Amino acid sequence: MSDNALDAVHFGMGTEMAHRACGENAAEALKAVEEEAKRLERLLSRFIPESDIGRINAGAGRKPATISLETLKILELAAGVSLSSRGCFDVTVAPLADLWDYKNAVKPPEAERIREILSLVGWRDLELDVAEGSAGLKREGQSIDLGGIAKGYASDRFMQIFRERGVASAFSNIGGNVSTLGSKPDGSAWRVGIRHPRAEDLMGVVEASGEAVVTSGDYERYFTDDAGKRYHHILDPKTGYPAESGLISVTVVAGSAMLADALSTAVFVAGLERGAEILKKYLQAEAVLIDEKLRVYVTRGLKGRFESASGIALKYI
Numbered sequence: 001m002s003d004n005a006l007d008a009v010h011f012g013m014g015t016e017m018a019h020r021a022c023g024e025n026a027a028e029a030l031k032a033v034e035e036e037a038k039r040l041e042r043l044l045s046r047f048i049p050e051s052d053i054g055r056i057n058a059g060a061g062r063k064p065a066t067i068s069l070e071t072l073k074i075l076e077l078a079a080g081v082s083l084s085s086r087g088c089f090d091v092t093v094a095p096l097a098d099l100w101d102y103k104n105a106v107k108p109p110e111a112e113r114i115r116e117i118l119s120l121v122g123w124r125d126l127e128l129d130v131a132e133g134s135a136g137l138k139r140e141g142q143s144i145d146l147g148g149i150a151k152g153y154a155s156d157r158f159m160q161i162f163r164e165r166g167v168a169s170a171f172s173n174i175g176g177n178v179s180t181l182g183s184k185p186d187g188s189a190w191r192v193g194i195r196h197p198r199a200e201d202l203m204g205v206v207e208a209s210g211e212a213v214v215t216s217g218d219y220e221r222y223f224t225d226d227a228g229k230r231y232h233h234i235l236d237p238k239t240g241y242p243a244e245s246g247l248i249s250v251t252v253v254a255g256s257a258m259l260a261d262a263l264s265t266a267v268f269v270a271g272l273e274r275g276a277e278i279l280k281k282y283l284q285a286e287a288v289l290i291d292e293k294l295r296v297y298v299t300r301g302l303k304g305r306f307e308s309a310s311g312i313a314l315k316y317i
């Protein structure tokens with residue numbers, strides 16, 4: 001670490017956040033970033049009744065809530081990715097997430113209950129009114145969870161705060177979502193490891209400068225039932241069950257962490273072929289996809305920037 005680089009670690013938005021900032025205003029910037037994390041949690045957490053999301057959810061089926069332009073921007077991007085992925089990404093999965101209750105579950109919910117709750121999931125029921133600055137849900141019982149996009153937005157905001165305070169080189173790691181500002185102080189790219197989905201090891205390293213590197217994997221949160229079947233936390237909005245697309249890890253590299261966050265989930269749910277089609281719609285996004293046989297697929301824009309671990313073969317898509 002160079003003399004003028006500072007590290008900071010704190011907890012926010014349900015996860016650990018780690019940052020490094022280089023420059024004379026690093027300390028001030030890191031403090032501002034921690035405060036921003038608290039502000040965004042108050043704004044976006046569905047578990048805080050007075051948050052924008054809390055108020056949208058409370059009014060579901062009755063009346064829309066007036067919300068901030070920030071929240072509206074996040075929901076607009078979420079709806080855009082829902083459209084381009086044909087519903088593989090859907091912020092209205094909150095009732096399903098509550099039903100599966102990954103923190104406490106030891107077995108899956110009853111199939112009939114999943115079918116009932118699945119009827120409440122549908123991104124097209126999210127109604128956004130830009131002119132009025134409001135958002136609502138069509139039916140009672142529906143609710144939004146920004147778990148697949150809010151941390152990405154937070155990362156983008158952190159990079160903006162670093163820039164505003166004159167920091168030219170920084171990174172933030174929000175529970176595995178990594179955003180970089182500029183290059184390292186020595187001018188080289190940041191090197192971000194991509195975890196092996198089934199071992200305490202890396203599948204490879206991607207170089208990033210001024211980009212976000214966001215991974216969705218089936219190893220992040222899961223439980224195993226009595227029969228030894230594993231149930232991970234990335235739910236398929238169409239089936240109501242954990243996604244079984246053949247992919248077990250998706251890493252998206254993009255200039256916007258918010259976009260990378262949403263796309264990593266969408267592609268994970270979509271699977272290799274459909275996921276590759278989704279990615280083609282976003283020229284600013286590249287990806288590393290790992291399937292259940294531990295085969296690694298890399299988009300061509302990462303040629304020369306992704307280095308696989310020893311013995312791991314790559315296929316470019």
